[in-house]
Amino acid sequence: MRMLQAKHDIPKLLELMDQDRELFVPVRDEGGGRFARWSDLDLSVNEDIENTLMLAGEATRRPAKDQLFAETATLFRFRLEQGDFHLEEPPPGPSPRVLFGVRPCDGRGFQVIDTLLVGPHGGDTAYQQAREANLLVGVGCKTPGPDCFCTSVGGDPHSSDGLDVLLTDLGDAFLLESITEPGRDWLSGLQKHGVGFLHDAGKRDAERARVAQHEARQRVPRQVDTSRLPKILERSFNSDVWATVAPACIGCGACTFLCPTCRCFDIQDLVQGSRGARVRVWDSCMFREYTQEASGHNPRIRRAQRWRNRFYDKFHWSGDGRGNPACVGCGRCITHCPSGIDLVEMIERVTSAEGGA
Secondary structure (H helix, E strand, C coil): CEEEEEHHHHHHHHHHHHHHCEEEEEECCCCCCEEEEHHHCCCCCHHHHHHHECCCCCCCCCCCHHHHCCCEEEEEEEEEECCEEEECCCCCCCCCEEEEEECHHHHHHHHHHHHHHCCCCCCCHHHHHHHHHEEEEEECCCCCCCCCCHHHHCCCCCCCCCCCEEEEECCCEEEEEECCHHHHHHHHHHHHHCCCCEEECCHHHHHHHHHHHHHHHHCCCCCCCCCCHHHHHCCCCCCHHHHHCCCCCCCCCHHHHCCCCCCCEEEEEEEECCEEEEEEEECCCCCHHHHCCCCCCCCCCCHHHHHHHHHHHHHHHCCCCCCCCCCCCCCHHHHCCCCCCCHHHHHHHHHHHCCCC
């Protein structure tokens, strides 16, 4: 299902979205961009929306990940009475929401997170509930960011992987295309109430979208050959190359917290008096304490070991379950690294040091 939406009518579309589900949109802020609740924003004219919402191609600094895989999530609550442990009734799940303006790299990131937190062998209830409650409406990257290399890891500026609906920027309008059945049902509902500003897209509109998507693909600024990495990494675990990046890394964990696919976490009990909650909180494999064992032993005590672990997780051990690595090529870890460590250069360094496959 394809619909056409004029850009000057975007405020009407967003207001319509917010009537059916709680709406979150990407907004610029001093921190580099984040997702915020639409109803909390005071935007009254098109100029305000154009200057505030991040719909032109740049990705938010904070990925959409934190809207579903929250930094802190309560798994359950409990109370202690006369020495007995009692579980309290779980709170209701999240209300239906729309994440509007999700970048394709973030959509692909959810597929990687799904391999750990959703699956036939059980999963994370808080994440699963959030995943089911959220409709992901993506916006293709007309002008990919300066450190984007998504096409080198199986992605595309207009990839629909992990999304329910994808928007393509046609200049004066957006083409909305349903990807999943829930996305199609949602678009059908919008169409019924959006008479006058939401129209059926024709063949000419679809062709314009195809051209725009092709042009965006040509604008991806960085490319790197990752095809040989699986074989190279099979023999590179003890390579000296990992020590070359360690001196620059300060172990801040920014690369992991800003990554759409990093999903390391810790479990903590927060207790006050006779009541408490078990919570899941973000953690980072770049922290020394992450692998600290109760015995005092730490298998990754050196920073080079932790950097190697992160690299292997992205390109060897994990993936999206579809043959692609666990890196989506968004470039956030490059753009926002305070030490200037460049993952693309690191891939080239590893490949060069081991002489190829």
